[in-house]
Amino acid sequence: MSAFFTLWRRELAAYFLSPIAYVMMMFFLVIMGFSFWLLANVLAQGVEGVPLMRELFDSFFFWITTLTLVPVLTMRLFAEEKRSGTIEMLMTAPVSDTAVVLAKYFGAVAFYVAIWAPTVLYVLILRWFSPMSAPPDLGPIASSYFGALLIGSFYLAIGLFCSAMTRNQIVAAIVCFALLSVLFFGGFIAFISRVDTVREVANYFCSLAHMREFARGAVDTRPVVFYLSGAALMLFATVKLVEARKWK
Amino acid sequence: MENMIEVKNLTKRFAGCRAVDDVSFTVGKGEVVGFLGPNGAGKSTTMRILACYLPASSGEAKVAGFDVFRHSLEVRRRIGYLPESTPLYPEMRVDEYLSYRAALKGVGSRRRRPRVNEVKELCGLTDVGRRIVGQLSKGYRQRVGMADALVHDPELIILDEPTIGLDPNQIRQVREVIRNLAPKHTVLLSTHILPEVEVTCQRVLIINRGRIVASDSPDRLRTRLQGGREIVAELRGAKGDVAQELYQLPGVTRVTAEAVEDWTRFRIECGTEDIRPLVFAAAARSGWTLRELRQEKQSLEDIFAALTRVEQESK
Known part of the structure; x- marks a missing residue:
């Protein structure tokens, strides 16, 4: 267990020691800042009865950032260690493969949370400037963040898996982006299919629909189970992939 | 152990x-x-x-x-x-x-x-x-x-x-x-x-x-592989005489001579016995001037080359 924390701390620190992290953080905050500006515009027009959080969490910008952010955050996790050979140092230390995989995964999740953390400021600003009689509803805000974390935790697990497949970071990022795109755009079947059963099945994995619900303030257990079990499956697959070196 | x-x-x-x-x-x-x-x-x-x-x-x-x-x-x-x-x-x-x-x-x-x-x-x-x-x-x-x-x-x-x-x-x-x-x-x-x-x-x-x-051990490998010794002696004296006398020493199988400046360098191949004292005694007896007397150490490099070569040939 202590090995896990040692590894986890290094993984998280490694993000802050590389320039990619800061570039992505800036990219993310610029886009989220723009989304917030749009949200403020909606408010300024005095529209009522709109789930506000959809501007932040259910916009085109939210998805384009999530789909590009995740591959960039996860591509180096295993690929870089394999390329530089540090994987040999890591795997000959007395730590289990599972601990390594989990530490890398939770390091990525922690950094994902850290990237989101500054947006809490938006909520505080909203609160500050809204009239006392009509404060922003905290429920949907909390559920939106929860939804972003859930989706992130599954997508990051997919990214980790892709990184463990190759020693080339670019390949890892592209494969991850492709898988995420298939998953995300595949979910659109939920909107376009004419067959009821197909629509219903697609609803189970349609991230767009899930996020829309979360932004509305509705936490359904079905997506919660879907994302957590999805993440667990990808982590399991990653552990097996790392162990596979011992089967040859 | x-x-x-x-x-x-x-x-x-x-x-x-x-x-x-x-x-x-x-x-x-x-x-x-x-x-x-x-x-x-x-x-x-x-x-x-x-x-x-x-x-x-x-x-x-x-x-x-x-x-x-x-x-x-x-x-x-x-x-x-x-x-x-x-x-x-x-x-x-x-x-x-x-x-x-x-x-x-x-x-x-x-x-x-x-x-x-x-x-x-x-x-x-x-x-x-x-x-x-x-x-x-x-x-x-x-x-x-x-x-x-x-x-x-x-x-x-x-x-x-x-x-x-x-x-x-x-x-x-x-x-x-x-x-x-x-x-x-x-x-x-x-x-x-x-x-x-x-x-x-x-x-x-x-x-x-x-x-x-x-x-x-490096030392034992050396002796094991060497089989015999090689002794180098540099001296001045009548050439034919020297070689003849060196051949008389126990275990000597081959003597070669080459000129180094105005000295002569003899390479003496012999058995496992160290004959350096005998070479010295012979020099003293016959009045040769001896300027160098040493045993050639076969380097680990030679041993290594020998071992890996043998391996390659047997393949």
């Missing part, structure tokens, strides 16, 4: 080739053993198997009584391993890196700092603790790798080419460090530089094409 490493019929196949072919050897506790072989002989592969990084295709390997495959964690707790190219995280500082590795290898948080300082001093890293690993020279990086291998005070230390890329002074320092480890720790180091083993190792394992071709 108790065995630290036991390797039995170890074989490792990669696609299309046998990197390690039915290798068996043991290393006793406290021994410093050199693993010697040309590039691609299977040294690194064997070491990687011992360090639990690669699995063997067949055969077994035990470290301190634990099987490297079944009890991999127990084995890894007991070894310090320095891989061939010394991979390190370039973005970390030396202190950070060593204390991270110490924590990973289970050095308690209280012991960690003094222990890191100890290995830093041992490996000559005291002045570079705050430097970033990626900016260090090759020699310093190599020493960081050494410090990393030693940081948890392991019973067995496996070093893959520990002196590659170092300048002569640094090589001397590294050798010093290795020699100081000897009684307390067991060391298995690989190299393709021959003088290296002669100065640091008590025993040499020569490996070629995945097979162990010899295993002995």
Whole structure:
């Protein structure tokens, strides 16, 4: 267990020691800042009865950032260690493969949370400037963040898996982006299919629909189970992939 | 002596080739053993198997009584391993890196700092603790790798080419460090530089094409392979006489002469008996002026060449 924390701390620190992290953080905050500006515009027009959080969490910008952010955050996790050979140092230390995989995964999740953390400021600003009689509803805000974390935790697990497949970071990022795109755009079947059963099945994995619900303030257990079990499956697959070196 | 490493019929196949072919050897506790072989002989592969990084295709390997495959964690707790190219995280500082590795290898948080300082001093890293690993020279990086291998005070230390890329002074320092480890720790180091083993190792394992071709102390290997001695004597005297007299000495099989300035150098091949005193006595008796009398030492290099050549011819 202590090995896990040692590894986890290094993984998280490694993000802050590389320039990619800061570039992505800036990219993310610029886009989220723009989304917030749009949200403020909606408010300024005095529209009522709109789930506000959809501007932040259910916009085109939210998805384009999530789909590009995740591959960039996860591509180096295993690929870089394999390329530089540090994987040999890591795997000959007395730590289990599972601990390594989990530490890398939770390091990525922690950094994902850290990237989101500054947006809490938006909520505080909203609160500050809204009239006392009509404060922003905290429920949907909390559920939106929860939804972003859930989706992130599954997508990051997919990214980790892709990184463990190759020693080339670019390949890892592209494969991850492709898988995420298939998953995300595949979910659109939920909107376009004419067959009821197909629509219903697609609803189970349609991230767009899930996020829309979360932004509305509705936490359904079905997506919660879907994302957590999805993440667990990808982590399991990653552990097996790392162990596979011992089967040859 | 108790065995630290036991390797039995170890074989490792990669696609299309046998990197390690039915290798068996043991290393006793406290021994410093050199693993010697040309590039691609299977040294690194064997070491990687011992360090639990690669699995063997067949055969077994035990470290301190634990099987490297079944009890991999127990084995890894007991070894310090320095891989061939010394991979390190370039973005970390030396202190950070060593204390991270110490924590990973289970050095308690209280012991960690003094222990890191100890290995830093041992490996000559005291002045570079705050430097970033990626900016260090090759020699310093190599020493960081050494410090990393030693940081948890392991019973067995496996070093893959520990002196590659170092300048002569640094090589001397590294050798010093290795020699100081000897009684307390067991060391298995690989190299393709021959003088290296002669100065640091008590025993040499020569490996070629995945097979162990010899295993002995450097000195014994020498006498075993040499068969006879060669003695060189430089002197002045009537040429024909000298050769004739030298042939009279016991065990002499061949004498050749060559001129060096106005001296004559005789190469005397003889049996295992040391006939240098007899050569001297003969010179004294016949009134030759003797300016040099020595026994030619066959270098480990020759032995190595002989062993690996034989192996190649038999294939």
